[in-house]
Amino acid sequence: MNGDDGSWQEQIPGDLAVDTNWDDIYPNTYSSANSYNVDSLDYESRNTAVDTLQDHLLWQLNLTPMSEKDKSIGFTIIDAIDANGMLTVDIDLIHAGFETEFEVELDEVLAVLHRIQQFDPIGVGYRNLSECLLIQLNQFENPKELKLISNAKLIVKEYISLLGNRDYAQLMRKAKLKEAELRETIQVIESLDPRPGAKISPPSTTYIVPDVIVTKQVEPGKWKVELNPDTAPKIRINNDYASLVKRADPSEENNYLRDNLQEARWFIKSLQSRNETLMKVATRIVEHQKGFLNMVKSP
Incomplete structure (x- = not known):
């Protein structure tokens, strides 16, 4: 490109990292605010209540009509989404975790993931940068922009590395x-957000509390996996309240x-299902990862 495009090219960096925020690189010159609509939710009542992205997603999951099995899958998927909104556990591993609990197909897990990606x-819930941007591009509804959006989808899906390298x-x-x-x-593409979850996560420092604790055993090569009791407390129904229910x-x-x-x-069954799947x-x-873990020296 040449002429007036010189300054435009200079604004784009040489590398386009996965965790890049477009707003950190150059000002947004295209607004998508009027291009797509998201189902309205009562965000005003949630502004002070949301602590993490997971809280925000779980709130929406609980409002979404779906089977108990799908909700259990949804809980597990949301647990595996980091503060940027990226799914950090392979979808096949999530599917494998349900195999012995109840019969579930990989397509069912993917269907729930795609549902969450619309939250x-x-x-x-994106698995890579291209998927993250494509999900957002699929929300554009203005018929006048169909050709433009189609071009953006093509670049994001097939040629994102060329875009990152500024190979115009x-x-x-x-x-x-x-x-x-x-x-x-x-x-x-600049108008999209490569880290959609970051806008929900609190700006203050948060300390990660593990759901699972892994400890090395005395026997060589043996590791113990257990739930963190601080994040998985035992919950039961009060017998006094339960006894008040008269069947007839x-x-x-x-x-x-x-x-x-x-x-x-x-609710208790869903928590138990979540804990079992986590384990x-x-x-x-x-x-x-046992080979890697066995290389780590004990403190």
Whole structure:
């Protein structure tokens, strides 16, 4: 590119890292605010309540109509999403964790993941930078922008490394775009957020509390995997409240108690399912990384 595009090129860095925030590189010259709509949620009441991205996603998961099995899958997926919104555990490992608990196909796990990827902020649960940007591009609905968005999807999906290397000549040749079209397309990509989860996470320092604790055993090559009791407390239903429910009483009060008792049982079952899946996934990871762990010297 040449002429007036010199200053435009100079604004783009040589490397485009996965954790790059577009706003840190150059000002956003394309606004997507009017291009797509996300289902409205009661964010005002959540502004002071949200502590982490996981809290925000779990809140939306609990409002989403789906089966108990799918919610258990959703809990596990959200547990594996980091503060930037990236899924940090391979989807096959998550699927494997459910194999002995109940019958579930990989397609079911992927379906729940795709559902979560539509939660606010759009793009969470992504597995790589291209997927993150594609999820956001799929939200554009303005018919006048279809060609522009199609070009952006092509670059993000097939030629993102060329974009990162500022190889505009190759981009124009491979994507069959003219100079002006490429400039517009890149402006669209600049408007996207490569770290969608970061806008939800609190700015203050947070200390990570592990869900699982792995300790080396006396026997060589043996490791013990256990849940952290601080994050997985034992919860039970108060027997006094449970005894108030009368099976043959059709009164409104009794139905209210029965419904809440059932919800409490489902909640406890979901927690147990989450803990069991955490153990299975953690055990698989330890088995897979045992060679590395055995190299680490004890303190």
